[in-house]
Amino acid sequence: MKRALIISTTLATGFALLAGTAMAHQSGGQMGGKGMRGGMMAPFEDIDADGDGKITQAEIDAHRAAKFAEADTDGDGALSAEELAAAAEKREAERRANMGQRMLDRLDANKDGKITADEMPGNDADRAKSMIERLDTDGDGAVSQAELDAAKQMRGPRGEGKGERGFGKKSH
Known part of the structure; x- marks a missing residue:
């Protein structure tokens, strides 16, 4: 066998x-x-x-x-x-x-054959600011664990009801 x-x-x-x-x-x-x-x-x-x-x-x-x-x-x-x-x-x-x-x-934005930290994805300051604005429900300029958990709950199972990037909108 x-x-x-x-x-x-x-x-x-x-x-x-x-x-x-x-x-x-x-x-x-x-x-x-x-x-x-x-x-x-x-x-x-x-x-x-x-x-x-x-x-x-x-x-x-x-x-x-x-x-x-x-x-x-x-x-x-x-x-x-x-x-x-x-x-x-x-x-x-x-x-x-x-x-x-x-x-x-x-x-490699500057085509020097290397990727710097600034060239890495997710290093966009405007994008990070937008994420904080979406998740910061109490308006203190920061995202707490409770706010992050609430945003994850709003996503639902397998991303159902997700808004932009999966956070910020409740499903209907």
């Missing part, structure tokens, strides 16, 4: 590793972004080996074979649980690096 579970898990993970290319081909060229469940897709250019702007079945097969060979680190023609885990870790590291670069591109 345990062996069957390991084999089926290994096969399922292997198919998931290789399915991205086929899904990318079926997406009508919408690659390089997110798949049906948010998974990474191979960029179009990576599959279009001859650079002619078209993906053929031969290019898909070659790309798939190359990805399999890359994951098959011991070269035995099969993917072990360790090889699948290593391939998944590599994809996750690449995803995180890409996410970090996109965040830097989006937040």
